[in-house]
Amino acid sequence: MxxxxxxxxxxxxxxxxxxxxxxxxxxxxxxxxxxxxxxVRRIMAGLREQGFVASAKGHGGGWTIACDPSAVTLADIYMAVGEPSLVAMGHRTEMPGCLVEQSVNSALDGAFREVQAVFQSHLERIALAALSDEFNRRLAERGQTLEDQQHA
Amino acid sequence: MxxxxxxxxxxxxxxxxxxxxxxxxxxxxxxxxxxxxxxVRRIMAGLREQGFVASAKGHGGGWTIACDPSAVTLADIYMAVGEPSLVAMGHRTEMPGCLVEQSVNSALDGAFREVQAVFQSHLERIALAALSDEFNRRLAERGQTLEDQQHA
DNA sequence: TTTCATGCAACATATGAAGTTACATGAAAC
DNA sequence: GTTTCATGTAACTTCATATGTTGCATGAAA
Structure with a gap:
């Protein structure tokens, strides 16, 4: 896939x-x-709708952060980009008349639902600011400046 | 996907x-x-290698179950079909020189690893026999016979 | 009014799972 | 032993869909 x-x-x-x-x-x-x-515009559109970023047209325009990075979690961003399905597995048919397939699907769906919930709750625990801090930690470790990275 | x-x-x-x-x-x-x-043959090949099923050529040949369904879990079957990745999300580049991307990737990878582990441990808790029992329960509920289902 | 930027629809490309064809191999029936 | 039936496997085709691309409309600043 x-x-x-x-x-x-x-x-x-x-x-x-x-x-x-x-x-x-x-x-x-x-x-x-x-x-x-x-x-980029396509992906950012979802974030704009949720008010996490703002966009401006014309000279000097572009994208700006419009939220508090410590108050927004990766789960919020995940939802803003359309909650793409985490799970790469599915069923052969979605409307099985076969009881065997119903049993199989319901067992697997149980696992998929659990997994999706675990994923989102994991993301809820990470704020944007925390990711940013992590990045700055790595930067300091390397003794580089922010500027170095804008062009990497 | x-x-x-x-x-x-x-x-x-x-x-x-x-x-x-x-x-x-x-x-x-x-x-x-x-x-x-x-x-079918392609998918079953993995199960044969693990000894869960056996195949025979020629007249009267075909596939037979070669394991104890109560001793084999969905996790075993999952591994036998090649452990297809559960996760439908990935990274833009797998070898990022950019420290920002490294931070993002490591955060997401943490979530992906947790999710994959939760999935497999969920499957480990379900034996083939349990799925089969579940099916028979549904069958009884409907008042149907096994034969009805072989052709559904 | 020109330039720069986003907004968006429509189309093109690429990737990978599943489906298909073709033929080789081997076992039972006759 | 030869015909029939079944698996084994490689190679190719199809199809879904994430991503990339083009083209043009809209609106703001210079």
Whole structure:
């Protein structure tokens, strides 16, 4: 299965934005993620709807953080990017008339539901600010500056 | 992402086999799963390697259960079909030189690892026989016979 | 009014699971 | 022993879908 990397991508972008002063354009963010500006806008649209970031058109426009990073968790971001399904496994048919398949599906669905709940509760425990702190710890460990990373 | 349904499919097949007397051909099992005999053989190959089923060529050949269903868990079957990744999410790049991405990846990987462990431990708690019992309970509830289901 | 930026729809590409075809191998029936 | 039936497997095709791309509309600042 092709894995969904929206959450990974948007977190990457957000952490970079936390280390920048002014607004960042989609083009700048796309360069950081090695992708296309349109992809950035697409992913950020969900965050804008939830008020985590703001966007501005025209000269000097771009994206800015519009929330308190210590009050927003990875679970919030996950939901903002559309809650892409964590689970890569599924059923052969979704409407089984076969009782065997019903038994199998209900057993597996139980596991899938548990797993999805564990995942979201794990993400709830991590604030954006905590991720940012973790990054700064790594930065200090290497003796690098923030600037070094904006172009990595 | 296209979801992997090997585990769901093979469990469906195994439960049907538990309710059959003689060997079942790939063609019969494929009919039950509404798929192609080759797909059945491909999935069953892993189970044969682990000794959970046996196969025989020629007249009267086919697949038979070769294990004690109460001693084999869904986790065993999951491993036998190749441990397809449970997680449908991933990273943008697997070898990030960027420290931001490293921080993001390590946070998400933590969640993914936890989730995968929870999943497998959930499966370990369900024996094949338990699934089969569950099926028979549903069957009785409906007042049907096993035969009805072999053709559903 | 020109330039820069987002907003968004429509289309293109790439990846991987599942389906399919073709043929080799080997066992039972005759 | 040869015909029939079944698995074993490689190679190829199909299909779903995440991501990438193009094109154009909208609106703000210079």
């Amino acid at each position: 092709k894995r969904d990397s929206k959450l990974s991508g948007v977190l990457h972008v957000l952490l970079h934005m936390l280390g920048m002063k002014g607004p960042a354009t989609s083009e700048q963010l796309a360069a950081i993620m090695s992708t296309n500006p349109v992809v | 296209k979801r992997d349904s090997k585990l769901s499919g093979v469990l469906h097949v195994l439960l049907h086999m538990l309710g059959m007397k003689g060997p079942a051909t790939s063609e019969q099992l494929a009919a039950i799963m509404s798929t192609n005999p080759v797909v």
